[in-house]
Amino acid sequence: MPLNITGGGIPETHEFRFKVSQMFMAMGSLRDGTNDIDNADILGSANGTTFAVAPEEMRTYMTMGSVAYSFTDDFAMMAMMSYIRNEMDMEFNGALQGSTGTRGFTMTSDGQSDLTVLGKYRFFTDDHLAPTKQASVLFGLSLPTGEIEKEFTNNPVAGQNGTIHPFKMQTGSGTVDPIIGFTFQGSTDPWWYGANAQLEAHVYDNDQGYRRGSELRYDFYVMHQVHHRFVLLGELQGWYEGTFSREPYRGRILGEGHAGGNPNSGFLSPLFDPQNYGGHKVAVSLGFQFQPIPLHILELVATLPIHQDLNGPQLRDDYMLQLTYYVEFPTKNSRRHKGFKPPKELGF
Numbered sequence: 001m002p003l004n005i006t007g008g009g010i011p012e013t014h015e016f017r018f019k020v021s022q023m024f025m026a027m028g029s030l031r032d033g034t035n036d037i038d039n040a041d042i043l044g045s046a047n048g049t050t051f052a053v054a055p056e057e058m059r060t061y062m063t064m065g066s067v068a069y070s071f072t073d074d075f076a077m078m079a080m081m082s083y084i085r086n087e088m089d090m091e092f093n094g095a096l097q098g099s100t101g102t103r104g105f106t107m108t109s110d111g112q113s114d115l116t117v118l119g120k121y122r123f124f125t126d127d128h129l130a131p132t133k134q135a136s137v138l139f140g141l142s143l144p145t146g147e148i149e150k151e152f153t154n155n156p157v158a159g160q161n162g163t164i165h166p167f168k169m170q171t172g173s174g175t176v177d178p179i180i181g182f183t184f185q186g187s188t189d190p191w192w193y194g195a196n197a198q199l200e201a202h203v204y205d206n207d208q209g210y211r212r213g214s215e216l217r218y219d220f221y222v223m224h225q226v227h228h229r230f231v232l233l234g235e236l237q238g239w240y241e242g243t244f245s246r247e248p249y250r251g252r253i254l255g256e257g258h259a260g261g262n263p264n265s266g267f268l269s270p271l272f273d274p275q276n277y278g279g280h281k282v283a284v285s286l287g288f289q290f291q292p293i294p295l296h297i298l299e300l301v302a303t304l305p306i307h308q309d310l311n312g313p314q315l316r317d318d319y320m321l322q323l324t325y326y327v328e329f330p331t332k333n334s335r336r337h338k339g340f341k342p343p344k345e346l347g348f
């Protein structure tokens, strides 16, 4: 299974695995529905229709670490966490360009993500040692170890530093979020294929009085072993995400992110409006897995969007690259340690 899928890369029974991944995502330009829009179309006074500031591009760097252990042939647990850095290039309207003497600035935030803890239970398999068809459920929680009150630190506009960052510059949801998923995996040597669906729900409000939109992801993949150490992979992925439920307390009541610091005035940028989030995205990924030495796998995947229908205006996805390194550690109870070589090498 591709390692960039949550729950992908399940170790052999009584074995640990560690997965480290570096992701880079580029976003931009602005889009509303399925149409790209120009910053000039929405820059103006902060009157509710136009905005004083508009995002142009965003870059996200995410370093992910994950550990998993298989307790039985059918049950594994995993925990994963990331360090995220967001950079968003912002463009000012004419008035702010005049008063600050600059075209805009790059808004940045960084920190640890929420912690995800998942179980994977295989409820169907046609053969325990060399399955050609198997199905599993994923279930777990995302725990609020990330932050929801990241603030501006380098905004050239007077009075803005120390006010709350927009939603997606935060590194966490602020809530305990249930996750449930379904996985089907099949193989006919030298091919592997499968389908995944995963729902992360946000079921109550965080300390700022809002919740994220629930997120449904689905994924179909095909992998082809072209050499005993080399596997090519292709994926079709989709995401449905809802809007944020409402503004944070610091916006709704304290007026941060609004013109003049007044909660009844327009938003300074579309990023502060909880309605400008979510939508439906579909993307295609191509990549490979390479096994430099036994029990080690390197995976590189590039992702390009093919359809984006967004609640906007918001930044659309541009492209994503993800490099993953995966290592398995047999314990003395694993079959491999006892000298039994499982009948598969890659593509699990």
Ligand SMILES: [Cu+2]
Pocket: 280, 281, 307, 308, 309
């Ligand atoms: Cu769609």
